Amino acid sequence: MAKLNELLWKVESDMRANNIHWKLKDVMENLIVILWETNDLYSIKNWEIKINYKCATWKNGFGNKIWSYKTPLWLHEVVWYYGDWLPKECILHWRVDTWKRLEYYPNYPNIYPVIISRILQLKWLEERNSNTLKRYIYIHWTPNVWYWDQEEFRKTYWCISLKPDDMINLFEQVKNKNTFVYIMN
Numbered sequence: 020m021a022k023l024n025e026l027l028w029k030v031e032s033d034m035r036a037n038n039i040h041w042k043l044k045d046v047m048e049n050l051i052v053i054l055w056e057t058n059d060l061y062s063i064k065n066w067e068i069k070i071n072y073k074c075a076t077w078k079n080g081f082g083n084k085i086w087s088y089k090t091p092l093w094l095h096e097v098v099w100y101y102g103d104w105l106p107k108e109c110i111l112h113w114r115v116d117t118w119k120r121l122e123y124y125p126n127y128p129n130i131y132p133v134i135i136s137r138i139l140q141l142k143w144l145e146e147r148n149s150n151t152l153k154r155y156i157y158i159h160w161t162p163n164v165w166y167w168d169q170e171e172f173r174k175t176y177w178c179i180s181l182k183p184d185d186m187i188n189l190f191e192q193v194k195n196k197n198t199f200v201y202i203m204n
Contacts, residue, residue, distance in 0.1 A: 023068050026052060026061060033203050039094055041144065046094070046199035051158070051189075053179055053202045060158075060181065062192060070189055074158075075180040081204055083148050090179070090202060091141075091148040091156060097198040098152065099140035100190070107187065109136040114155075136160075137190040141200055158200070160186030 030052055031043045052061045055076055062070035077090035101114060110119045139158040143151040157178045179202075181189065 023063070023066070026063075026068070029054075030201055030203065034094070034201075037093060039145065041094055046201070049193060049196045049198045051097075051193070051198060051200045053200065055202075055204050060179065060189075062189060064192070069192060070185075072181055072185040072189070077179075083150055083154075085150060085154055091143070091151050091154075092202050092204055093148065094144045095141040095148070095151060095156070095200045095202065096144055097139045097158075097193065097200060098142040099138065100194045101138040101140065102136045102190070103194055105136045107136055107183070111136065111138070114138065137186050139190065139193070139198070139200075144199075158186070158189070 027043065033039075034041070034043060047063065047066060050063045052063065053059070053074060053076065054061075058073050058076050060070070060072050060074040061068055079088040079090075081089055081092050083089070083091045102109070102111070105111075105116060110117045137160060141151055141156045141158070143149050158181065159178055160181045160183045
């Protein structure tokens with residue numbers, strides 16, 4: 020309970036400091052909180068922490084300009100839950116099944132991680148982030164094991180990435196629900 024109270028205090032303080040017009044109590048039923056400083060993702064449901072995973076976060080900082088490769092801050096809503104019907108090993112390109120499967124590509128080189136099978140797409144709830152949907156800001160997973168084993172690779176271009184099983188678990192918990200995401204610097 021102390022961890023939850025500390026986390027909620029951080030989010031509420033950040034919301035006030037950044038003039039977020041929503042109230043924390045209005046989004047608490049199904050909330051994902053992402054903390055840049057620790058690379059932690061928390062899923063809070065009905066005032067209880069259900070999930071705490073490490074995530075890969077933005078390496079280019081924060082911002083909302085198109086092609087800036089920066090992650091938008093503050094409050095968003097999940098508007099698209101994609102991939103529930105796809106096999107876990109499905110490789111996507113522009114949200115379309117490529118019909119390639121991860122099992123045929125066991126060792127990816129040191130490249131930008133591909134998106135696999137599950138996507139939570141975010142939409143802005145603050146006017147200053149009004150292009151979040153057009154920028155295809157996602158929470159998704161990447162298969163690259165090496166990517167997770169090295170601290171310096173726990174950064175992405177603008178999305179938030181999780182380990183494969185973590186993303187599947189998060190997706191199952193929040194799919195088809197009104198889910199909010201708070202990204203905090």
